[in-house]
Amino acid sequence: MKTRKTDVKTTLDEKIIERRIFIIRGKKIMLGHDLAELYGVETRTLNQAVKRNLERFPQDFMFQLTHEEKSKVITICDNLPNVKFSPVNPYVFTEHGILMLSSVLNSRRAILVNIQIMRTFTKLREMLASHVGLKRKIEEMEKKYNYQFKVVFEAIKKLLDPPEKPKGLIGFHVK
Helix, strand or coil: CCCCCCCCCCCCCHHHHHCCEEEECCEEEEEHHHHHHHHCCCHHHHHHHHHHCHHHCCCCCEEECCHHHHHHHHHHCCCCHHHHCCCCCCEEEEHHHHHHHHHHHCCHHHHHHHHHHHHHHHHHHHHHHHHHHHHHHHHHHHHHHHHHHHHHHHHHHHHHCCCCCCCCCCCCCCC
16 A cells, blocks of 8 residues: 655645734735745735636735724734835635635646645644633633632631630639
């Protein structure tokens, strides 16, 4: 039985991809520059492939950052000199746009990188879902046990407060 050989080293480390995912306009996106680097092509080549296939990239798949959004991304991640000093606002791709890129670029590396990017997006989605579920469970427990804990704390406070002793009479008393 032959095993598949992957040449992008079990493609990429998840952390490399995670650091390149930003949230803009309420969507998780990746910069075209970063994607070009991951795919092993020049940004210019990636942009040309996209322009030749614009009908595959509607606004919810790809959009160009505004000047303010570009500044925000540069502020968050200051190791983007190509983006920072570029006179053109970069294109960004949502998860669906990234999926579409693999069909436009159609190279073995693009396919392998795309698979890893999709796995990372899925992992991030699962992590967010589990955190939301955990938060909800904690809130439910607080509501459920709030009264019971209140009773326990009141009982503990009563135990900690010393009981008042009746004052004894001073002096010698004969029975």
